[in-house]
Amino acid sequence: MTGLVRWDGFSADPRRAEVAGIRAGDLDRETAIEALREAYADGRLDRVEFDQRSNAALAATLLGEFVPLLRDLEPPVPATRSVREEALRRYRRETRDARNGVLAIGTLTTGVWGATAIADGSPYFFWPIFPILGVGIGWLMQVVNKDDRIEHHERKIERRLRRHEDPPGEE
Structure with missing residues (x-):
């Protein structure tokens, strides 16, 4: 751990x-x-x-x-949190970061699209949909696979805990 x-x-x-x-x-x-x-x-x-x-x-x-x-x-928090609580915290942070990525990419590409459309004088095909969808699929997979992602984090935390609980020389 x-x-x-x-x-x-x-x-x-x-x-x-x-x-x-x-x-x-x-x-x-x-x-x-x-x-x-x-x-x-x-x-x-x-x-x-x-x-x-x-x-x-x-x-x-x-x-x-x-x-x-x-x-x-010494970590200030994991000693007081259960493995499940820590896994949920990590999942929420991971999902929040994925959502923020979608918003950032969407804002940036839409801004570029808007600026070029204004400079050109007329709106044209909304190409930012492609990067937004590409990043959005990652966020959607986080949300859809919530239980799997939480279990993944639990396994990772438990693996680290076990690694430290083994007596020296028995790893």
Whole structure:
């Protein structure tokens, strides 16, 4: 699951004050590095920041030192949303973006058609119908296949969740 830090992958949860002073082991460092790798792969860290945080994780001697390196990589929302709610949110955003694409293409091409028709002195064939229909079909497919699209997003989210829940070395 993109962006989730596996706090349970550490020998003890470094966020807890009573274990923050316990010495870190190699597995703890590797858990932190893996979370940083995923954040870098997701584009949430640039190369310089990835290198800085990775070096700090490798140099960490206490569990509490991992918290400032990883805390801002935790997603604010998915932990409180169900998979279905997140899939619905993604579907709505995807459908809204497709609709906005139709409106943008329609506005742009109709404007060009109108300007050229005025410059020519008379209206002629309404050619913008073709790009509008082309983009509109994509939007229509989003709406018609609503259940399939939501299921697609659910599968994608669940696949990411499973990928992170597998113990290290068993992927």
